[in-house]
Amino acid sequence: MEDRRARFEELAPGLVDPLRRFLARRTDPATAEDVLADTLLVCWRRLDQVPAEPLPWAYAVARHCLANAERSARRQRRVAAKVATMDPPATATPGPSGDGAGGDGALDAALAALRPADAELLRLWAWERLEAAQIAQVLGVTPNAAAIRLHRARQRLAAELRKSAPVSGHEESREGRSR
Template identity: 50%
Template structure:
């Protein structure tokens, strides 16, 4: 099969999986999703001779990089709006209900949002994309042992965040105030 045929097959077979991967990370903003997915497949087309036999984890890795570029662009726009002072949502503050106020999914998502982006990504690759450790390694561009360790540590940090939410709610008011997710994920 030629490189062009391999690309066409990968596109047909994995377009929707890549679209779902991107949409879950951009909260479904459809115009942004389409833009990022188009960039993923543009990169894949340019690098079609590098497509592996099982291209989906590789495409997820490309999508991670495209998402990072898009998020940096959104951040620049948000900082500009913040400097101008026209957008209250640019300040990144919101009120979060405690674990008892909603469904378990709500506070699991809250705990996940408190993790470092790298921890969020490895957990999402496992839970949302249903990748195994070897596939996660391909998507993250690391070895299998490193991927397994990242997953183990991310799970441990997520459990600690969930426990922290439970303790905060039990000890204090039912409403927690949070400015932004932790950047390092080690707190």
């Protein structure tokens, strides 16, 4: 038991900050902290399964914990909606705004236009600075598949960014020309 505890105490400090940043980019601060706690609990429970390079594995665990939290939140919203139709509140209060990710509006719009799987892949690559082999571990695919998906996702993102970017270079003058 002491060996297990010592291993976890050695492992956890290196995971907390990267996982906190990973989750903060994907959800609101309160949910991020709850999911971080759930992720660390899973790491403790499955300590014998943690590989030598634990961060990509922990990212995968965090993704699953976040998906569970989002499903739970959706269920709670559905129940609240049912209750509100049966017994509507006296006044409505606005919910939290924003996605917690912040950043450039054009990039946010381009990422939002992509398929969720492509956007997540790009976030793992750009924000978490993972290589294709590490992304493969997080997503549960082969390194080759991750590299191909990353290449295609980057191409799709570039195309989305070109759609929203102003045209660069010189505009062609039509002065003095007849059509």
